[in-house]
Amino acid sequence: MEYNFRDIEKKWQEQWKAAGAYKVSNDSPKPKFYVLDMFPYPSGAGLHVGHPLGYIASDIYSRFKRLKGFNVLHPMGYDAFGLPAEQYAIDHGVHPAVSTDKNITTFRRQLDNIGFCFDWDREIRTSDPGYYKWTQWIFLQLFNSWYNRKSKKAEHIDALVAIFEKEGNAGYEIPHDKYQIAKTGKRVFTAAEWAGFTEKEQQDILMEYRLAYCGYGEVNWCEALGTVLANDEVINGVSERGGHPVVKKKLRQWYLRITEYADRLLEGLDRIEFSESMKEMQTNWIGKSYGAEITFNVKGSNETLTVYTTRPDTIFGVDFMVIAPEHDLIESITTPGQKQQVEDYITYVKSRSERERMAEKKITGTFTGAYALNPFNGQEIPVWISEYVLAGYGTGAIMAVPCGDERDHKFAQHFNIPITNIIGEHYNGQEANPTKDAKLENSDFLNGMVMRNAMEVVIKKIEEMGIGVRKVNFKMRDAAFSRQRYWGEPFPIVWKNGIAYPLPESELPLELPHVDSYKPGPEGEGPLANIGEWTNRYFETNTMPGYAGSSWYFLRYMDPNNNTEFCSRKASDYWGQVDLYIGGTEHAVGHLLYSRMWTKALFDLGYIGHDEPYKKLVNQGMIQGSSRFVYRINERGCEHLCAKVLGEIQLESFDLKKDHNGGIDFTFFSKELNKTIAVELTSQSTIAKKFESRKEHLKADTHNTTLIFISNEELLAKYVQGWDVLNSWIKSLLNSEKHYCSDTLNRQYFASESKLKDFGAEGFDKLHVDVNIVDGVELNIEALKKWRSEYESAEFILEDGKYICGTEVEKMSKRLYNTVNPDDVVNKYGADTFRMYEMFLGPVEQSKPWETKGIEGVHRFLKKLWRLFYDETKGRMWNEEKANAAELKVLHKTIKKIEEDTERFSFNTGVSAFMVCVNELIELKCNKKEILESLLILLTPYAPHISEELWHLLGNESCILDAEYPKLNQSYLVESxxxxxxxxxxxxxxxxxxxxxxxxxxxxxxxxxxxxxxxxxxxxxxxxxxxxxxxxxxxxx
RNA sequence: GCGCAUGUGGUGAAAUUGGUAGACACGUCAGACUUAGGAUCUGAUGCCGCGAGGUGUGGGGGUUCGAGUCCCUCCAUGCGCACCA
The missing domain is CATH 3.10.20.590 (Ubiquitin-like (UB roll))
Structure with missing residues (x-):
């Protein structure tokens, strides 16, 4: 009886399905445990071996917890809205719903192949109206809420209206600190003023408080494509697709007021188990800083310039100001002499994405001609504009202190701005020193004070003088929450007279209408603006962004079929937080912050009982692709090769020179033969024509020229036969009296890696080949010929009879032909081997390239395990003898190790522990049921199919998925x-x-x-x- | 540019708390069995050296009785940076 994994895996997958083995109840006496994988986007390319890494880890952990007696929720679903499906629709005319559906089917089939324990009855799809009804509903809750800074939580907007009616907004400042009420030009109003506002005026004010609000924001606008582009679709100021110019454009956008939650998002990090690096990333993203806003007078102007600084102590080291190119003040303070320069600079900046601006090493900027005045000593400070200052952060203006800030220092050096040293010997004149511990010099009333202490003194002073205030700032901005796209959740909003009215709950879901074209609407609006029945009803034409559906999906899994609520309070109270969340670091600051904010808002409004969605987060590394390359010899390679041969021939009587006039590659004059020899290398397809026309030229020739026209193909054909063959062939051509013109097949030549040195650095084209037709690094030549018809007649320059490919680690992607489909691996080795091998590759947190080499070892292990029970020739091996001390020690050592390793997500060492255990049992010739049965239970989370099969072969009737986890007995492990x-x-x-x-x-x-x-x-x-x-x-x- | 992560044999990696570096595998080499082997089994395998021994965790420096692990610094690679999800 042999290990027939295909039959075994099929059999158990069917039986588990029929028995509903993975069905999870919301009602159980067992303690709950919630394991969640980050929401996958079902891409058209299907799963590659990198995707399941995290799913396998979470599956092992889920099964482990189940064996340990927990009621485990381990659901799966699809983040099904998204740009790729829409782009596919634009390119191929297929409705995104159709392509998404198809992709999901493929995804599901591939997932099933691997034997996951997902409860598919709980599957959700964000694009399903039954799901997005609730996404829209939550949006309405956010729309109808404001953040009460006094109670520090979200409350219903009606409560705010009641406050306004009673006392105005004196106690409740408008969140955006620059906003002024259009009618009064002030930020504060009384109850009486409120009552006097029109509905529109009232609604405009309320919009400034809502957690989901509408405003205006700059986007990357591409006129030629008629669409808005993501930052990474813009390269060097032009669109990635098509290379069209891209400019900044202000468009109406929805936002989430996540900034109100900044402090709570920071505080919550202390209560959850995320890696320190993850917390650090979120902390940096939120970017809380303490400092001061200081207002400077502008020389000869009524305008004032307000800057935000975290280092008010350096006020006497300010040598210039830098304001963002978008700053409102620019127009009014720029002097006539500088106007043209400033305008040119702003035009340049408009073409640049924010990313480029921040990443730019080159220092750019221009002087406005204006001077700000230092409020303490009246010193004139030149005001500059530079792209490194972003409008969205602080006040969009900084006071530059070159001796203490690296970027300011470089800027000053570049533009020859004199640098004031306020930190004495701590500044070396070469580079800035951001210390806070220096004693201040050149600093008036601060002289001699340690910088750290001076901050407080300065802030007090500026507040006394009324020229500034203490200020806490956040780098985080409100989250843009709309897209000018089709394939997303429609906003349940109706616009009437410029006022946004929420759709009543009873009208949800507001379903996405059918469109015939996915092209953008007028003026940068989304495709929905093209639909008459949509715009006639004044519906919002933006749709929600990708992260809308994924910001709350973990709640829906708890109660996926509820038609009356997004999730019943009973269900969310039972399951509570996600106990274990597995996913990549790429979500560090997007999804993970947004979903935390949504959770907090839902908690504030009383819909759920916890305010942090994820108790513990484990980051899985990416599986990268290991790309393979073949090298196609090109024209330059042939020339290089020919030159090499000619050089080697070393005919002293020939004078090698380049013929510049005739376009001939090599020309010799032989004194001995008294003739000129012209060697031309060209491709077979054009050689005959060139040869004839050259012969025509020769009629008037006085040099007695012999033409030698060699095609690249023939040159390489000789090269393939060996260096000597090539060498003597060329020699004979040179010594011949006759003209020569190649006549061979037109074909491509590929050189194995070590042969490339004969062709020079640029003598070949590096082409990706499908990794699946390469065994390690050795190319399967026949498979390559079949892969692309153009390679059918290709020739290969081998080394030791093999073609060795080049390799490189890249992202795993269809485009790079380096994807490996898990289906193929499962088909060849089985799901159990695949699961264990993915884990065996290394720590889940680590990124690594996929290599199929090595999977044999894991497969061999399962076969060895099988032979402990049944041998192909000897039959049944297992027996019911009593285990001895040595055998028990092996078992309990393994129990200890597996428990510890699984608990700390060290699955790779867990797999080796199983290998060690089986090796040792073989060594001990132990085939005892007492030992093996326990081992099977330990193995179940990692390799469920083989475990279940052997479990039953040992005579068990029950299902191993619910077996009792073996108990560790330390006494077997004691050493003396x-x-x-x-x-x-x-x-x-x-x-x-x-x-x-x-x-x-x-x-x-x-x-x-x-x-x-x-x-x-x-x-x-x-x-x-x-x-x-x-x-x-x-x-x- | 800023932020984060990772660098250990030919390869994937292990070393959980500062305590025998390289467990477990892949590959390679040698051997056994076999009509056969891409099956199975046995042994060897970081590098240098015949050996004694030396040396070795990206480079340099430091702390310590002792450093892959802690500190400083430099280098390389990968990921993220707000409309990819």
Whole structure:
């Protein structure tokens, strides 16, 4: 009886499905455990081996917890709205719903192949109206809420209206600190004023408070494509597709007021188990800083310039100001002399994406001609514009202190702005020093004060003088929450007279209408603006962004079929937080912040009982592709090769030179033969024509020229036969009296990696080939010929009879032909092998390239395990004898290791522990059911199919998925002595077996009595002996 | 540019708390069995050296009896940076 994984896996997958083995109930006496994978987007390319990495990890953990007696929720679904489907629709005319559906079917089939324990009855899709009804509903809750800074939580907007009616907004500042009420030009109003506002005026004000609000924002607008582009679709100011110019354009956008939650998002990080780096990324993204806003007068103007600084202590080191190119003040303060320059600069900046502006190493900027005045000493400070200052952060203006800030320093050096040193010897004149511990100099009333302490003094002073305020700032901006696209959730909003009215709940879901074209609407609006029945009803034409549906999906899994609520309070109270969330770091600051904010808002409004969605986060690394390349020899390669041969022939009587007039590659004059030899290399397809026309030229020739026209193809054909063949062939052509013109097949030549040196650095084209037709690095030539018809007649320049490909680690992507389909791997080795191999590759958190080499080892392990039970020739191996101490020790060592490793997500070492265990049992010739049965339970989370099969073959009737996890018995593991490593001066010299309960004195005697140690001590006496019980001994001499 | 992560044999990696570096596999080499082997089994395998021994965790420096692990610094690679999801 052999290990027939195909039958076994098929059989159990069917039986588990029929028995509803993965069905999870919301009602169980067992403790709950919620394991979640990050929401996948079902791309058209299907799953590649990189995708399941995290799913396998979470599946193992889920099954482990289930065996440990938990009621485990482990659901799966699809983040089904998204740009790729829409782009596909634009290119191919297929409705995104249709292509998405198809993609999901493929995804599902591929997932099923791997044997996951998902409860598919709970599947959700964000594009399903039954789902997005609730996305829209939550949006309405956000729209109908405001953030009360006093109670520090979201509340219904009606409560705010009641406050306004009673007392105006004096106690509740408008969140956006620059906003002024259009009618009054002020930020504050009384109850009476409120009552006097029109509905529109009232609604405009309320919009400034809502958690989901409508405003205006700059986007990357591409006129030629008629669409808005993502930052990474813009390269060097032009669109990635088509290379059309891209400019900034203000468009009406929806936003989420996530900034109101900045402090709570920071605070919440202390209560959740994310990696430190993840918390750090979120903290940096939120970017809370403490400082001051200081207002400067502008010389000869009524305008004032307000800057935000985190270092008010450096106020006397300010040598210039830098304002963002979008800054409102530019127009009014720019002097006539600088106007043209400023305008040119702004035009340049408009073409640049924010990313480019921040990444730019080149220093750019221009002077406005204006001067700000230092409020303390009246010093004139030139005001510059530069792209490194972003309008959205702080006040969009900074005071530059070159001696303390690297970027300011570079800017000052570049534009020759004199630098004031306020930190004495801490500044070396070469580079900035951002210290806070220097004593201030050149700083008026601050002189002699340590910078750190001076901050507080300055802030107090500027507040006294009324020229500034203490200010906490956040780098985080409100989250843009709309897209000018089709394939997303429609907003349940109706616009009437410029007022946004929420659709009543009873009209949800507002379904996405059918469109015939996915082209953008007028003025940068989305495709929905093209639909009459949509615009006639004044519906919002923007749609929600990709992260809308994924911001709350973990709640829907708890209660996926609820038609009356997004998730019942009973269900969310039972399941609570996601106990384990597995996914990539790429979501660090997007999805993971947004979903945390949504959770907090829903918590504030009383819909759920917890305010952090994910208790523990494990980041899975990416599986990268290991690309393979073939090298096609090109024209330059042939020339290089020919030159090499000609050089080697070393015909002294020939004078090698380039013929510049005739376009001939090589021209020789032979004194001996008294003739000129012209060697031309060209491709077979054009050689005959060139040869004839050259012959025509020769009629008037006085140099007695012999033409040698060699095609690239023939040159390479000779090269393939060997260097000597090529060499003597060319020699014979040169010595011949006759003209020569190649006549061979037109074909491509590919050179194996080590042959490339004959063709020069640019003599070949590097082409991706499908990794699936390469065995390791050796190309399957026949498969390549079949892969592309153009390669059918290709020739290969081999090394040792093989074609060796080049390799490179890249992102795994269809485009790079380096994807490996899990279906193929599962088909060849089985799901159990695939699961264990993915884990065996290395720690889940780490990124690594996929290599199929090595999977044999894992497959071999499963076969070895199988042979402990059944042997192909000997039949049944297992017996019911009593286990001895050695066997029990192996088992319990394994129980301990597997439990620990699984619990800490160290699945790779877990797999090796199984291997060690099986190796040791084979060594002990142990086939005892008592041992093997427990081992199977341990193995179930990793390799469920083989475990279930053998479990039943041992005579069990029940399902192994709910078996009782073996209990560790420490007493089997107790040791009495240990082989200690003994070092002399830190260098390992020998090992000695010493009892574990030995005391310092005993150990010293034993060690000093050892011959090897005596030898290494070289007669010297020991200074001390370090003895760490159970670890090691070190003799210091 | 800013932020984060990662660098250990020919390869994937292990070393959980500062305590025997390279577990477990792949590959390679040698051997056994076999009509056969892309099956199975046995042994060897970081590097240098015949050996004694030396040396070795990206480079340089430091702390320590002892550093892959801690600190400083430099280098390389990968990921993210707000409309990809």
């Amino acid at each position: 002595s240990k082989e200690y490593p003994i070092s002399v001066n830190g260098k390992l010299r020998t090992t000695i077996e010493i009892a574990l309960d030995a005391q310092q004195d005993d150990v010293e005697k034993i060690v000093l009595g050892n011959d090897v140690i005596q030898k290494w001590m070289e007669g010297k006496t020991h200074k001390k002996i370090i003895y760490v019980k159970g670890k090691m001994v070190n003799v210091v001499v």
